Amino acid sequence: MPPLLLIEDDAGDAFLVEELLQEVEKPPRITWVRSMAEAKERFTRDIQCVLVDLSLPDASGMEALRHVLAMAPDVAVLVLTGLNDAHVGIAAVAEGAEDYLVKGDVDARLLARAIRYALERKRADLAHQRLIQSELIRRENTRLEHGLLPVPLLAPGSVEHHTRYLPGRQRSLLAGDFYDTVQGPDGAIHTVVGDVCGHGPDEAALGVALRIAWRTLTLAGRHGNDALRTLDTVLRHERRSPEIFTTLCTATIEPGLRHATMHLVGHPPPVLIRGDEIDVVRGGPSGPPLGIFPEIEWKAIDVPLGDEWSLLVYTDGLIEASVDGGPDLLGTEGLLSIIEEQEGIDLDRLIERVTEINREALGDDLAAVLIARKG
Template sequence: MSAAWHGAEQPPGTAQGAEGREGVPADAAKRPPVALPRQRQDPCPPTDAAPAAPAASFTLLVVGDDPSGAFTAPYFQEPGSPRIRVLRARNLTAAARLLGDEVHCVLLDLPDVLGSLHQVLRLAPAAAVLVLTDGPDEAAAAEAVRLGAQEHLAREEVDAGTVTRAVRYAIERKRADLAQRQLSETRLLAQENRRLERGLLPTPLLEGASGLRFAARYRPGRSRALLGGDFYDTVRTPDGTVHAMIGDVCGHGPDAAALGVELRIAWRALTFAGLGGEELLRTLQDVLVHERADEEVFATLCVVDIAPDSRSAELHLAGHPAPMLAVPGRPPALLPYDEGGPALGLLPDVSWTRVPVRLEPGWCLMLYTDGLIEGRIGQGTQRLGQDGMVAIAARHLADGLAGEELLDAVLTEVRELNEGELTDDVAVVLLERRA
């Protein structure tokens, strides 16, 4: 076999020799000394000194014939520095059999060092690479570093201290390079995800809805995400009807977010196709059943269809919290929810009741997901609930807030009562037609 491992752990029968080095075989006195240029010997520790903690060890794979015999020793070590164990391979074919996670650094001592460097980087992308040069060949050394090597080492400089430092520095540089590359890849992936998720957020289609004001706020519960399982949309069809919806897919993570996007896009397409009421909800339930990854996944939904004259609306609830309606002269209140049906995906044969809603001049309608009302009040177990949310909105409406300012004020107060960010996805949609 063309490769041999000279850096194995101490076998049984080793002892500390007269020079004080650990790991020397018991019959070392009978063997000729190893020819190693300027290899430093460890001093004999005082007999009354406490045993020093073992230093970290690295494994160096030397690829080449090593004509000078500079790497015939089983290891290199400087006092107080990591111990460098040495593996030997005559060529890249033998090196490929030894390369693995236990090899921290590869030293190339081959005639075509630049050509072999490409193969080593491909075979061991996580290992640091040193190149051994004859004399001050700075051009070849610089080219090797440019191609991916961490450092070069001159043959006449090989001794215990130089090898130990070179290997140690090369490994640290490689770790820094890998960390920087991983950080860059993570940033690029995050940017791509943000662009993708931003493109999946809805753009309301309300052209021609004169006097109607729209505002929305969306915050996913997942850290560093832009999209959660909550979804919403608002469109105006050619007959002048304004359709608004908000929903919530159970669960968290990318699967819930993807299903929410599919339901939102399906709702918009079906609405423009003329479907509404129960027929629309049944079709959306079919979409959910076919697209969900698990039979236990369901989604709540609230759909509001506002008449072209903005004086009336129709409400359908599928397991979703009822919207809040505010009109001048009266405190805000929740719309009727007793006749609402179950969430989508729970029952195969189900019906959803249409609830008529009267809209008086100056109305304000707020749709929301349960993430807004499930926040805690202080350190206890009490939840904010729908009544608490309505009370908060009433105070800010009395102060004259509207649109995005109203939503920002409500969300800020809810987070303050929760004493921190809300853990669930939150979506809020506001439609207003002020007198």
């Protein structure tokens, strides 16, 4: 039985409790005090149960119990009452005690059982409180993370636009991968997909910072190297260590929707479907990831689109799936093969097939944006 604290000013009653507990199989270590002031001085973290009389020199009734509950909120509390004070014991349980015992009406077996039950109830209560707290925190995090995911700024009917976002962290909605799409006042469509190296809340926060910075720059009319250099500066100031870098792909689709300008900043090449032709965007990379070298110029890649096309921009979580659980990775060629088999890009079907090939849930973060114009 774990150590307990006995708060009892009557020496005879205290002696009786100590004698009864000596009869149990593993007698507890008992710390006996005569007042609430002494109890506060001698209470230690290893004490798991408190037996308290509600008639003390410096506290009585519910006041005494409240002092104990404030002093030891995570400890089982048993109240000791007189023969004519059973109603006080019931009130004490309503106030927060685990149980009450009537002096003179208890033996060793009953006392030991009451202490054990009180300990178990307290453990159950604490576990329930932790569960509720965890659920509340999860809900708050879910609301926060949903609020941080972007809502594309697109004119209705201009193009088809689909996104998927799958964090690798368990029980998380947000990861270091990020995406966004914004249509400018001239009708040009700007999109970005990025990947902060690493996994965890720090990387997720950095990804959100970069995504919001990109949207702000885009709405301000800053694109290409001008925007990339600013994002590089933001990354260097916001990252927690100098080893953190970020890859990304930006694409600006001109207002006529027949031509795009892209920057592949250390990022996997997008998949482009034009008519019956399925291939990755050639001509990259534009340069190294953000956060590696200062004073970098990233070259633009001109991509003719035509009248009917589909453009898939994604993070490497999609192509770094293992093939049948082995050492080989899917890669861009494997991704193209799946798209050819499925005769087009449906993000749900595509990710489902990649997951099947991986033989388990994808371990890396994944963000994907599909923009399509049908003739």
